Amino acid sequence: MASADNSQAVGDAAQAGSQATLWSRRDFFGRLGWAGFGLVSLATVLAGMRSAFPRVLFKPDTTFKAGLLSEFIVGEVNEKFKSDYRVWIIRDLQGLYALYAKCTHLGCTPRWLKAESKFKCPCHGSGFYMSGINFEGPAPRPLERVRVSIADDGQLVVDVGVKYRQENGDWDKPGSFLHA
Ligand code: FES
Known part of the structure; x- marks a missing residue:
């Protein structure tokens, strides 16, 4: 009986371990997605700012x-x-x-x-x-x-x-x- 309990405990622990690995992977990919979104947003904002201040070439007086x-x-x-x-x-x-x-x-x-x-x-x-x-x-x-x-x-x-x-x-x- 004790042996059956032990193997049950080992099984639960293994399951909990794989669940934790699954969550940490989801967490990682979730963060990666947000980071990508943040970079795209930043690039869009910078492009907008650049078009608001067009480059002007000042020619020296000749x-x-x-x-x-x-x-x-x-x-x-x-x-x-x-x-x-x-x-x-x-x-x-x-x-x-x-x-x-x-x-x-x-x-x-x-x-x-x-x-x-x-x-x-x-x-x-x-x-x-x-x-x-x-x-x-x-x-x-x-x-x-x-x-x-x-x-x-x-x-x-x-x-x-x-x-x-x-x-x-x-x-x-x-x-x-x-x-x-
Ligand atoms: S630059 Fe070559 S001769 Fe003047």
């Missing part, structure tokens, strides 16, 4: 006033704005134009060599006349001009955001040159 035309000497390359705006302003007998100081080979910044009257790129040796036309080295095309105009107060306005390419015929367009 336009600046460079002074009066009379401040630019005929036959000289003015380098005053090269470090801030990457342009040279050049006045010749016909008028004035601004060249973008970026080599048309691979984008280095050329130097103005006054004694040789040319722009020379330090990277691979391209050379450009004062007009911006390329004549030596690997640069495949002239330097680009940028937009020039006159403001109401008589000052020269330069916009480095507008470029003119000689090989496209852009140097004939208004804005690429100021007759003065």
